[in-house]
Amino acid sequence: MTDFATRLTAAERNQNSPNVRPKDAATLILVDRAGKAPRVLMGRRNPSLKFMPNMFVFPGGRLEKFDKAMPVYGIVDPDSERRLMQSVQRPTLGRVRGLAAAAIREMYEETGLMVGTKDLGAPEAPCDDWRAFESHEVFPNLEALTFVARAITPPRRPRRFDTRFFVADAGAVCDEEPGKVGENSELVDLKWLTFDETKAEDLPTVTRVVLEELAARIEAGFHHRLPVPSYAMRHGQFVRTLLD
Numbered sequence: 001m002t003d004f005a006t007r008l009t010a011a012e013r014n015q016n017s018p019n020v021r022p023k024d025a026a027t028l029i030l031v032d033r034a035g036k037a038p039r040v041l042m043g044r045r046n047p048s049l050k051f052m053p054n055m056f057v058f059p060g061g062r063l064e065k066f067d068k069a070m071p072v073y074g075i076v077d078p079d080s081e082r083r084l085m086q087s088v089q090r091p092t093l094g095r096v097r098g099l100a101a102a103a104i105r106e107m108y109e110e111t112g113l114m115v116g117t118k119d120l121g122a123p124e125a126p127c128d129d130w131r132a133f134e135s136h137e138v139f140p141n142l143e144a145l146t147f148v149a150r151a152i153t154p155p156r157r158p159r160r161f162d163t164r165f166f167v168a169d170a171g172a173v174c175d176e177e178p179g180k181v182g183e184n185s186e187l188v189d190l191k192w193l194t195f196d197e198t199k200a201e202d203l204p205t206v207t208r209v210v211l212e213e214l215a216a217r218i219e220a221g222f223h224h225r226l227p228v229p230s231y232a233m234r235h236g237q238f239v240r241t242l243l244d
Helices: 005-012 065-069 078-084 093-111 128-135 205-219
Strands: 023-032 040-043 060-062 115-116 146-151 159-171 174-177 185-193 228-234 239-244
Touching: 005 205, 005 228, 005 239, 023 093, 023 115, 023 205, 060 093, 060 159, 060 239, 065 093, 078 146, 093 115, 093 128, 093 159, 093 185, 115 128, 128 205, 146 205, 205 228
Parallel strands: 023 159, 146 228
Antiparallel strands: 023 040, 023 060, 040 185, 115 174, 146 159, 228 239
């Protein structure tokens, strides 16, 4: 078991809840590599929330049925697509497409930032959750996303998610809607942080692990051919496997 997996296993957690199937979820990490050191966008969760209050996280949330119906631009790269289809029940391209779209939607809902393109006019939104992309004439751009990590919440936790972590360059943001971040929102603050600066912030253990995995991936050249780490608990201990 790797050091990363050991740290996840050792993290304090309550595993006394009825066991439930983890829900598909997606997270989007924006990276700005224009300066000397790469920076990632992180948001501080509202201190009034019951789940991870006041912690810095990446924008993300569960996959919704309507995410698969949202018109998008392009597809995820073949390596990401293949890995997203691994180790899942009933793998489909629709699920892959939906997860990538969900990551983009969650980024918008929590930060107001829209990852997409304005070259195609206005997409026809399937529901109110996507209406802003229609009104701003933004097609979500799946080609901007790269799948970089997966983590499944341990059994018997109050909430369980099978989360896929995507990365997009900061330059993929083509529009912004202000007012999404504030004292009455899920995120009360946004920060662009270098990997070293994240060490001083209050982060969930899994977020720290994904950050270190991402830093190593960037250091290695951020090539699509690099395998993607996947974390899941087996027999009471986290195990790190690689999706090739």
